[in-house]
Amino acid sequence: MKRIYSVDVLRGIPILIMLFLDSPPDKIFSLLEHTPWNGLTVADIPLPAFAFAMGVSAAISFSRNKPTMKKILRRVAIMFALGIFLNFWFTLMPLLFNGFTIEKFFDEMIIHGRLFGILQRLALTYLFAVLIIRVIKNELGIFAAAFVLTILSSAGFHIYAPENPFDEIKNISNAVDLIFPGENHIYTPIHDPEGLYGCISGTASVLFGYVAGKILIVDAYLRDKCFLLGATGAALIFSGALWSTFDIVSKKLWTAPFTLLNAGGDLILLVLLMILVDGEKFPRAKKFFKIFGALGTNPLFFFLANNVVVTLICHIPSPDEGFGLYEWLYHHTTAGFITPEFGATLFCAIWCLLWLPLAEIFYRRGIVIKI
Numbered sequence: 602m603k604r605i606y607s608v609d610v611l612r613g614i615p616i617l618i619m620l621f622l623d624s625p626p627d628k629i630f631s632l633l634e635h636t637p638w639n640g641l642t643v644a645d646i647p648l649p650a651f652a653f654a655m656g657v658s659a660a661i662s663f664s665r666n667k668p669t670m671k672k673i674l675r676r677v678a679i680m681f682a683l684g685i686f687l688n689f690w691f692t693l694m695p696l697l698f699n700g701f702t703i704e705k706f707f708d709e710m711i712i713h714g715r716l717f718g719i720l721q722r723l724a725l726t727y728l729f730a731v732l733i734i735r736v737i738k739n740e741l742g743i744f745a746a747a748f749v750l751t752i753l754s755s756a757g758f759h760i761y762a763p764e765n766p767f768d769e770i771k772n773i774s775n776a777v778d779l780i781f782p783g784e785n786h787i788y789t790p791i792h793d794p795e796g797l798y799g800c801i802s803g804t805a806s807v808l809f810g811y812v813a814g815k816i817l818i819v820d821a822y823l824r825d826k827c828f829l830l831g832a833t834g835a836a837l838i839f840s841g842a843l844w845s846t847f848d849i850v851s852k853k854l855w856t857a858p859f860t861l862l863n864a865g866g867d868l869i870l871l872v873l874l875m876i877l878v879d880g881e882k883f884p885r886a887k888k889f890f891k892i893f894g895a896l897g898t899n900p901l902f903f904f905l906a907n908n909v910v911v912t913l914i915c916h917i918p919s920p921d922e923g924f925g926l927y928e929w930l931y932h933h934t935t936a937g938f939i940t941p942e943f944g945a946t947l948f949c950a951i952w953c954l955l956w957l958p959l960a961e962i963f964y965r966r967g968i969v970i971k972i
Contacts, residue, residue: 603815604898605661607874608645610820610890612654613897615647619904620896621953622647624911626931638769638851641862645852648719649806649863650870651900652726656810657871658818659731664818670735677728679972683901684716684720687908695822698916715793716782720904722795722803728802730807741817747808747864751857752803755848758856767856774798774854794851799855809837809864813871816921823880827872834868837861892957895964902963902970 608819622633622644635644662668668676692710696702738745758766761773770791778796787793813833816826841861842849850859877886878894887894896903911927919929931948938944962968 606887606894607871607877607879608654608657608661608814608817609869609892609897610874610878611657611871611897612900613777613890613893614653615650615654616896616900616903617645617893617953618643620907620956621949623907623917624927624952625949626928627936627947628942629946629949630942631643634944635853637766638853639849641850641852644864645859646866648722648852649855649860650867652723652803652806653810653813653867654897655723655727656730656807656812657814658810659727659745659807660814661818663734664815673728673731676972677724677725680724680727680901681721683905683972684718685716687720687905688718690909691817691912694912694916698918705827713785715788716786716794717788717797719795720811720901722800725797725800726803726807729804729941730811733804733808734811740812743808744812747805747812750808751802751860754798754805754855754860755844755857757798757801758848758854766850766860767854772854774866802855802857802860805860806864807859810863810867813868817871822934823875827875830868830875831872834865834872837865837868839865841865858937865970891964892960895960897961899963899968899970901972903960907956915956 622629625634628634631642633643634943636642689710692714693706696705696709699858725847733746734743737746758857761776762768762771766772774796775792777798778784778793779791780791781797782797784790787796813830816830819826838861842923845858848856848858850856850862852859874890877883877889914927915925916931919926921929921932931945935944935948935951938947
């Protein structure tokens with residue numbers, strides 16, 4: 602089975618957004634920033650979108666050659682280890698450029714080092730999703746299991762703190778974080794946005810993607826597949842909107858309505874991409890989406906590379922004392938252009954564009970880095 606271009610593009614879109622928005626040098630437009638607690642912005646979309654795309658990719662790869670559990674565990678372990686490496690890198694860079702000592706390193710990496718992160722969340726949700734898929738096996742049951750997971754996640758919040766289930770300090774997700782990995786190893790003293798509890802509904806995101814992938818590869822007319830996927834996406838969006846009257850929409854907690862709204866939106870996006878780039882009616886659309894497809898063939902590489910390079914440049918001293926090189930470049934290029942928010946957003950766009958030639962080289966030479 603040849604590569605399905607719409608799936609490459611589906612993976613590439615959240616990676617492009619991450620490259621664009623992961624490292625703003627200053628305050629950007631609020632629509633492009635993560636919501637503090639409740640709500641949904643552009644910056645909140647990439648992670649659940651990538652989890653969904655991971656499920657789609659799993660459905661396609663499993664149909665070609667079902668991997669052994671040993672291979673799946675190896676993939677999960679590598680992804681989790683890469684996440685640990687990023688945490689190590691984020692800790693090491695400021696120490697190297699601000700007075701490295703063994704004592705400081707031991708304290709910040711071992712005593713207070715963060716265990717979880719984005720890649721760790723993806724690794725765990727992928728593992729849990731695969732275990733469910735291997736047990737249930739039929740698509741309708743897997744779809745139902747995804748819904749059950751969102752119900753269980755929501756119920757946990759309401760049972761733990763019935764009067765205020767989504768309080769920023771007292772909620773079940775925070776409580777789990779404080780038990781494992783403990784307050785010394787989470788993102789803030791009380792909460793980790795990629796902690797264990799969010800893996801419940803995060804796994805549902807992967808399962809929704811898996812079911813979509815199974816529909817995508819079935820031998821049927823494109824219009825029939827698009828209708829089924831589009832109707833399902835609309836139903837999930839409606840369910841998420843209705844659910845949001847009871848639960849908040851929160852990326853940091855990966856709540857049930859957050860899961861359903863994103864999965865529904867991802868299904869609609871997949872349908873549009875299938876029509877535009879998998880069908881024959883819009884031959885020019887493939888050229889328009891080419892860069893997304895290029896990024897989508899190596900999403901993990903570009904996510905890692907961007908984080909490693911940005912963190913390094915942020916801590917390299919600049920000619921102006923008190924600034925890292927990344928911030929110095931911003932202040933000597935687009936800072937304050939038209940408005941402060943516009944200048945910072947423009948710098949993010951330029952930074953994102955710098956990665957595109959490398960993605961194009963990888964794509965033209967057929968370089969695909971897999972784990």
